[in-house]
Structures are given as C-alpha cells and as structure tokens.
Amino acid sequence: MTGLESELRNLASAIDFPEPPDIASNIHVGVPGPRQAAWGRRIALAVAIGGIAIGAGFAVPQARSAILRIFGVGAVKIEFVDRLPETQPVTRLRLGAPIDPADAPFLLLQSRLLGDPDGVFRRGDVISLLYGTPERVRLLVTEIADSDFTPEVGKKLASMGTHVEFVPIRGSVGPGVWIEGRPHAVRLPGGPARLATNTLIWTHGPITLRLEGAESLQEAVAIAESLG
Amino acid sequence: MGRPLDDGELVTRAQQGDVAAYEELVRMHQATAFRTAYLLAGSTADAEEAAHDAFLKAFHALRRFRRGTPFRPWLLAIVANEARNRRRSAGRRHALALRAAREIRPGDAAPSPEAAVLSRERQDLVLAAVNRLSEEHRLVVACRYFLDLSEAETASVLGIRTGTVKSRLSRALEHLREEVPRA
Numbered sequence: 001m002t003g004l005e006s007e008l009r010n011l012a013s014a015i016d017f018p019e020p021p022d023i024a025s026n027i028h029v030g031v032p033g034p035r036q037a038a039w040g041r042r043i044a045l046a047v048a049i050g051g052i053a054i055g056a057g058f059a060v061p062q063a064r065s066a067i068l069r070i071f072g073v074g075a076v077k078i079e080f081v082d083r084l085p086e087t088q089p090v091t092r093l094r095l096g097a098p099i100d101p102a103d104a105p106f107l108l109l110q111s112r113l114l115g116d117p118d119g120v121f122r123r124g125d126v127i128s129l130l131y132g133t134p135e136r137v138r139l140l141v142t143e144i145a146d147s148d149f150t151p152e153v154g155k156k157l158a159s160m161g162t163h164v165e166f167v168p169i170r171g172s173v174g175p176g177v178w179i180e181g182r183p184h185a186v187r188l189p190g191g192p193a194r195l196a197t198n199t200l201i202w203t204h205g206p207i208t209l210r211l212e213g214a215e216s217l218q219e220a221v222a223i224a225e226s227l228g
Numbered sequence: 229m230g231r232p233l234d235d236g237e238l239v240t241r242a243q244q245g246d247v248a249a250y251e252e253l254v255r256m257h258q259a260t261a262f263r264t265a266y267l268l269a270g271s272t273a274d275a276e277e278a279a280h281d282a283f284l285k286a287f288h289a290l291r292r293f294r295r296g297t298p299f300r301p302w303l304l305a306i307v308a309n310e311a312r313n314r315r316r317s318a319g320r321r322h323a324l325a326l327r328a329a330r331e332i333r334p335g336d337a338a339p340s341p342e343a344a345v346l347s348r349e350r351q352d353l354v355l356a357a358v359n360r361l362s363e364e365h366r367l368v369v370a371c372r373y374f375l376d377l378s379e380a381e382t383a384s385v386l387g388i389r390t391g392t393v394k395s396r397l398s399r400a401l402e403h404l405r406e407e408v409p410r411a
Contacts, residue, residue: 008369008374021262
C-alpha cells in the first residue's frame, strides 16, 4: 500500500459521518412465508396516525420527524415517529377510478361476511373495495398485490401513543397488525392523503390487505378471515 | 457460549424464518449500510430511511439470495439503490462533500497541540483533494478507503464491474498524487 493509500485509510476515522441509527433495535420484520419470495413489487402505502378527525388528509412536511420504530408487514412499512405530519381537511375519499372487479389486475379477495362492495376502485396496482360511499365510508378493504420482486415498501407513520398489536390471522403468512386508538391517515401511491380509523393489516398469499373501519379487533379479524 | 454465527449461517437461518438471525445480520451491517447510504444519498435523513428500507426489502428478498455467495455486497447493492432513489427524488445533484470531524473521538490518543494542528491541516488537504475529484472517482475512493469496502462490495454499491473499480481507483489515486504533496 502506498503512502497516499495509508493516509486515506487513516483519514477514514476522521471523516465526519453522522452516527448510524440503531436499525436492529427498531426494525421488526414479519416471518417470510414460502410464497413470499415469488411475490412481486410492494406498492407504497403510507399511513400516518394522529389526533385528527376522520376525513382529513395530510401533507408531509419537509422536515421529517425521527423514526422511532419500524415494522414491516407485507407491502406496508409502519413507522413510529416522534412528530406527526401536518394535516389538512378533505371531505371525500379519492380512491382512484371505479372499475369492474373483473378488470382488477389480480384476482380480488372478497369477504363472505361483507358480501359485494358498494364500489371497487383502482389507483395503480392498489385496489379499494368500498362499503358505503366515498363521503360516508363504512368499511374499506385495500388490496395490494405484488408483481415482481423489487419491493417498494409502504409506509405508515404512527405516534407512540397509538395502540399496535400483533394478531394471528388464519390464512395469513405472518401475524397481522392491529392499529387502534387515535384516527390515522393513509396515503396511496400517487394519490392524496386522508385520515383513517382503526386498521388491520395482514397478508394473504401474495396480497397485502388493509381493513379500515372495523369497530373492534374481533370484528376485524372475523372479516379478515372471511376473505378468500 | 458458542462462537458467533457468520453471515452465511445467519442468512440460512433467516431464510428459514429465524427473525432473530436476521436482526443479528442487521446489527452487524447497519453501520456500513448507513454510511454507504449517506455517501450516496447526501443527507442523514435520506440515508437513515434508505438503510431502513433496504433492510426491510432485503428481508423480503432473502429467499432469492443465493446461499454460498457473500451477503454484504448483495445487501449493499440494495442499500445503494435505495439511497440513489432518494437522492434522485430529492433532486440533489451535487455530491456530498466529506468533512473531517473536529472533536476527539473516544479512544483516540491525544496528540500534542502542534501535531494535532499539523495532522488536521494534512487531513484537510487530503480531504479537499478527494472532494475535488469527479464524483465517480470520489465515490470509489470513499467506498474503498473510508468505508473499507472490498472491490466486490464497491462494485455492487456503484453498480460497476470490479475491473472498473480498479481502473477508477487507479486514476483517482493518480489525480490525488498530483494534487497532494508527499507528507
């Protein structure tokens, strides 16, 4: 090694790199199932949890808050942050273009308990099954399928005061995640942001699902297990 | 207490669903992953997010990982991709200028005041010359000497062949020798 190379190596310890975050203590990954490797691209899904009324949306501020903890569930990443995004009110859900379920890019899972949805919408590869109307949502099932394996991990941003629980879901590769407490907001890729209520996120084969609006964990799990 | 598991053993376990084994892999590589992301993304916040996302993606992609091949170059390729995407999204065109830390780090031997000044001046001189290199030369120098990556890892991070790493490094060192007088 030449003198210059030695100098460069010695310089390494003097470089002002920021302190690396403790990722290992804050990252929580699900257990990969046998089919997961063949799954496709993860669609970005961003959710924020905050103390704001349902029906509002949010704008992510330029200055980001610190990430305190991260969970990965299927296509969704849930981030706990010390500061929630700023929000602005909206009055109507914008879920994408209405479609016939038969035109969905993958075979949709439908609930035996809920029956046919009142509307099916598509925004990119994210499909929303709406029960109620865009103005008065009763229940919303979001289905996200993978198409290749360069996942775009989705995001949820949650405050530490929010209750999060891992729950077993029959038919799900790993545990589902139940997020309860304060209303939270969801943002689909390329779409506007909005707030949401209690949410269950789980996986079913190659599809990541998100159920919003169930009144209790028991009801959410029953609906989740009725999807097939 | 048994011997610590190496990357290959941890990867095998993680592929079988051992989340603790994967967390150990994260622990072992998080500092290098973060610094690599910082170098490429150009901001601490983006580097943090890129490293987090890369570890999540790598976990989901583990079953595609070929056993018997080294884990770190594969992981760092994912990290680099995440970091570049963030830099692109942020519209950040200019490369990060590396700086020398001024505070004494724990464990550093305290030099005499004269030696410290001389040493700092020399560091500043070399670092300024590195920062004046073209981005492709600066990155190859930073990967090899500041992050202590192997040629194969540098190639993965920069998305080039190991032969190109060697030739770029050689040219970068030539430039530096022209700019920096011998110590």
